[in-house]
Amino acid sequence: MNTTQATPVIFIHGLWMHSSSWDNWVELFRANGFDAQAPGWPGDSATVAESNANPEAIAGVGIDQVVEHYAGVIRSLGSKPVLIGHSFGGLIAQKLLGMGLAVAAVAIDPAQIKGVLPLPFVQLKNALPVLGNPANRKRAVSQTPKRFHGGFANAVSEKESNELFARYAIPAPGRPLFEAATANFSSKSPAAVNVHAVRGPLLIIGGGQDHTVPEVTSRAAFALYAKAPTVNEYRVFDDRGHSLVIDHGWREVADAALDFLARNGVVGQTREAQPAQAARLGQTARIGESAEV
Incomplete structure (x- = not known):
């Protein structure tokens, strides 16, 4: 007998963000019938202040530790979740999807996975305060309001940036940045993703004004999936920076994610048997075809 259940959704934050940065998204996805939650990274405290x-x-x-942490969360669920990740959370979401642990994933401004070659100057400039000191690999590194506005929330006003910083910003481990920066020189990099896995649909979203993960980097990640046997789509928000999931325009990005999931048969309230969704998982989106570029 088919039984109705809510599709789980796991939101994964990136560096310098607390899990509460997903609160608006969690509320919206719950209103759309999903069983949504936003667990923090291992070591995160319950609040921004803590x-x-x-x-x-x-x-x-590091990346492997974060992946295993979220894999443990997934294993505690009754069914495979949708994964929605931002920045390094987008990298983590792609890894977990490639491991067959998710029904679908949305990677927003994802940190570069192994195989991504572009390294724009603005991206290097924003990473240098961390990468410039090898000791930061073992440290937690904090942002400043000025650096946050210059690299993270550069597409919004300084006033809004400062408000976002005060509300959501926390220290972040430096190690993932070092792991991503050296990924293409390591045969067993934790930033490697199985881009050829048979798995659920993937949407990658880029921000045209992003200074932390420039749009060319997000697009290069999408290009690695060109021969993948499953659904892959790309969308860019031309006027948005790295703060696109938390600033005043977050709802437009969230609606794009909901639309992508709905078009691929992944909805909030589902039945155990979904032949229409299974059929969709065999489709392929190529660059310049069904994907939005």
Whole structure:
């Protein structure tokens, strides 16, 4: 007998963001019938204030540790979730999708996975304060309001940027940045993703004004999926920076994610048997075809 259940959704934040940065998204997806939650990274505290007061708790945490943490969350669920990740959370979401642990994924301004070659100057400039000191690999590193506005929330006003910084910003481990930066020189990089796996649909979203993960980097990640046997789509928001999931325009991005899921048969309230969705998973989106570029 078919039984109705809510499709789980796991939101994964990136560096310098607390899991509460997903609160608006969690509320919206729950209103659309999904069982949504936003667990923090291993070492994150329950609140922004506690995380800022205890930065050493997350120092040294790397990509593999974060992947295993979220894999554990997924294993505790009754069914495979949708994964929605931003920045390094987008990299984590892609890894978990390639491991067969998710029904679909949306990677927003994702940190570069192994195989992505472009490294724009603006991206290098924003990463240098961390990468310029090898000791940061084992440290937790904090942002400043000025750096946050210059690299993270550069597409919004300084006033809004400062408000976002005060509300959501926390220290982040430096190690993932080092792992991503050296990915193409390591045969066993934790930033490697199985881009040829048979799995659920993937949407990659880029921000045209992003200074942390420039749009060319997001597009290059999408290009790696060109021969994947499953649905892959790309969309760019030309006027948006890296803060596109938390700033005043977040709803437009969230609606794009909901639309992508609906078009691929992934809805909030589902039945155990979904032949229409299974058929969609065999489709392929190529660059310049069904994908939005």
